[in-house]
Amino acid sequence: MSTGAVDAISRPCRSGEEVVAFLKEKLGPGLEESRVQQTAAGVKKTSFDTVWVRVKREALRQVVLALKEIQFPRLSVISAYDAGEEIVLIYHFGIQYGVRFSLIHVNIEVRLPKEDPKVDTIHDLIPGAVISEREKRELIGVEVDGLPPMENFFLPEDFPAGVHPWRKDESGIKH
Amino acid sequence: MAEYSYSYKIPVGPVHPGLKEPIHLSFEIEGEEVVNLDIKTGWVHRGIEYLGLQRNPIQVIYLAERICGICSVCHAFCFARAVESAAGIEVPLRAEYIRTIIAELERIHSHILWAGVAAHLMGFDSLFYYTWRVREEVMDVLEYLTGNRVNYGILAIGGVRRDITTDGAAKIRENLESYLGLFNRLVEAFVEDPSVRARTRDIGVLTREEAIETCAVGPTARASGVATDVRQDQPYCAYADLEVKAITPEAITGETRGDVFDKAVVRLFEIAQSIEIIEKCLEGLPEGKISAEDKLPRLLNQLKKASGEGISSIEAPRGEDYHYVRLEEGEANVTAWKVRAPTYANIPSWFPMMKGAQIADIPLIVASIDPCISCTDRVTVVDRKKGTTTVLTEEDLRRLCVEKTRRMLR
Numbered sequence: 001m002s003t004g005a006v007d008a009i010s011r012p013c014r015s016g017e018e019v020v021a022f023l024k025e026k027l028g029p030g031l032e033e034s035r036v037q038q039t040a041a042g043v044k045k046t047s048f049d050t051v052w053v054r055v056k057r058e059a060l061r062q063v064v065l066a067l068k069e070i071q072f073p074r075l076s077v078i079s080a081y082d083a084g085e086e087i088v089l090i091y092h093f094g095i096q097y098g099v100r101f102s103l104i105h106v107n108i109e110v111r112l113p114k115e116d117p118k119v120d121t122i123h124d125l126i127p128g129a130v131i132s133e134r135e136k137r138e139l140i141g142v143e144v145d146g147l148p149p150m151e152n153f154f155l156p157e158d159f160p161a162g163v164h165p166w167r168k169d170e171s172g173i174k175h
Numbered sequence: 176m177a178e179y180s181y182s183y184k185i186p187v188g189p190v191h192p193g194l195k196e197p198i199h200l201s202f203e204i205e206g207e208e209v210v211n212l213d214i215k216t217g218w219v220h221r222g223i224e225y226l227g228l229q230r231n232p233i234q235v236i237y238l239a240e241r242i243c244g245i246c247s248v249c250h251a252f253c254f255a256r257a258v259e260s261a262a263g264i265e266v267p268l269r270a271e272y273i274r275t276i277i278a279e280l281e282r283i284h285s286h287i288l289w290a291g292v293a294a295h296l297m298g299f300d301s302l303f304y305y306t307w308r309v310r311e312e313v314m315d316v317l318e319y320l321t322g323n324r325v326n327y328g329i330l331a332i333g334g335v336r337r338d339i340t341t342d343g344a345a346k347i348r349e350n351l352e353s354y355l356g357l358f359n360r361l362v363e364a365f366v367e368d369p370s371v372r373a374r375t376r377d378i379g380v381l382t383r384e385e386a387i388e389t390c391a392v393g394p395t396a397r398a399s400g401v402a403t404d405v406r407q408d409q410p411y412c413a414y415a416d417l418e419v420k421a422i423t424p425e426a427i428t429g430e431t432r433g434d435v436f437d438k439a440v441v442r443l444f445e446i447a448q449s450i451e452i453i454e455k456c457l458e459g460l461p462e463g464k465i466s467a468e469d470k471l472p473r474l475l476n477q478l479k480k481a482s483g484e485g486i487s488s489i490e491a492p493r494g495e496d497y498h499y500v501r502l503e504e505g506e507a508n509v510t511a512w513k514v515r516a517p518t519y520a521n522i523p524s525w526f527p528m529m530k531g532a533q534i535a536d537i538p539l540i541v542a543s544i545d546p547c548i549s550c551t552d553r554v555t556v557v558d559r560k561k562g563t564t565t566v567l568t569e570e571d572l573r574r575l576c577v578e579k580t581r582r583m584l585r
Contacts, residue, residue, distance in 0.1 A: 042415030077515035079499040103408035128390030
């Protein structure tokens with residue numbers, strides 16, 4: 001891989017622990033919780049790490065910038081679920097892709113209180129995030145700060161405003 | 176809160192926009208050139224994730240399988256791995272190998288299917304008939320192994336439901352041999368043929384930078400020179416024992432342009448790669464159980480007690496497939512499920528690919544990421560200079576595409 005390429009790995013991390021240590025250094029108290037999960041595969045039981053981190057929502061953009069120092073992160077998707085008082089978002093990033101045995105998935109959890117379900121956009125940092133952010137806005141009612149208003153992407157145009165199918169509260173789907 | 180009607184029950188939830196489903200593409204054009212593009216999807220939003228949350232993980236397998244009819248194993252595969260990761264279930268090695276074999280057989284039929292679609296769009300219908308005829312052979316093998324042509328029903332949480340017998344292995348080998356012979360003919364028809372090359376070269380270009388920034392996956396990213404492949408980057412199942420190398424056009428033709436031609440090259444050579452992977456899997460197929468737990472009530476009980484979250488990322492024919500699953504103790508159903516199919520990730524790459532394209536190239540570019548082809552249905556063309564709006568059907572677009580091919584061949 002040429003070093004000038006946009007997907008060059010500029011700061012290699014050999015393990016999930018190393019990724020966590022790097023994020024801790026970058027985020028300080030913004031990082032609330034972390035764990036590293038190991039998965040083995042095949043006859044030779046080769047293993048790979050998966051990183052799970054919970055950060056304060058103010059630290060989200062910092063995480064992306066930190067990951068960018070390792071390699072331009074590939075955002076797979078943003079997962080979301082209704083956890084009662086809060087909405088939980090999980091940003092699934094992949095770093096160190098393109099090299100055998102080196103991809104590490106970094107899952108960043110951000111919890112948003114329902115009375116103020118607002119999160120900063122990351123689409124200016126990772127253009128590929130737009131569709132996923134729009135999806136969270138439509139389906140679970142997260143306000144994405146900095147994402148311009150757009151028509152519904154997944155839901156029909158005439159879908160009632162204020163109804164968010166993934167919500168388990170009164171703004172969800174009624175049977 | 177806004178008023179809405181309760182008179183109907185439509186479970187709305189996310190399903191990815193990569194199936195046989197209508198996508199609305201609104202192009203802004205100047206003369207013949209595309210200057211802007213807007214995409215709207217959701218007409219076949221079946222709310223699969225929402226439905227999944229009303230079911231237990233074993234039931235969700237069959238739902239996941241129906242997300243896509245073409246890559247019908249990869250979603251069940253990905254979902255099962257995410258559940259296994261959340262619940263800490265270890266899959267027997269033999270099952271891991273069988274999963275790999277089925278997934279690779281699926282890649283072969285999916286890539287051949289794509290080649291046929293591309294040929295049809297260009298107006299080379301004899302090539303289209305040929306490719307789809309030879310695709311039937313692998314469908315027959317899949318049917319022999321699993322009982323079904325599509326929606327194989329072979330995945331289980333903790334393993335697979337059917338073993339590959341000696342007979343099955345022989346059938347696979349016979350099929351692979353036949354495909355090895357066909358492969359050279361496909362290369363001749365697609366890679367070495369001057370008219371296919373002329374029709375697809377420098378069309379729908381996605382640069383390496385654009386591929387990275389739009390988070391493109393699979394052959395779409397690889398054709399732009401991003402050597403990423405989950406089977407190489409983070410080998411799972413049997414891939415951990417194999418040397419899978421991401422195929423980029425540079426390794427084959429000596430250059431990477433990120434156009435439709437490059438995407439075809441990558442997919443074709445991945446057929447050869449899949450043949451090799453399956454051969455090695457059959458050679459090294461470990462003995463033993465095919466499932467961690469075959470008593471379903473016991474498995475359900477174990478899953479009900481499990482608590483945790485898991486992700487799974489696998490290389491589907493169209494690129495990385497990604498599932499997130501959350502299980503909570505005492506809860507029989509899946510409590511959170513996110514499906515991210517490869518086309519969901521590849522749709523943003525249409526924006527840079529379409530800029531500057533001609534209307535007659537739209538079908539080829541749309542097809543180049545290998546989404547569902549009926550996606551080209553209902554395309555609106557707005558001519559800024561004339562101020563008119565016309566709706567082109569899929570057939571109109573294909574006609575334009577074929578006419579351009581004919582003009583080029585004259």
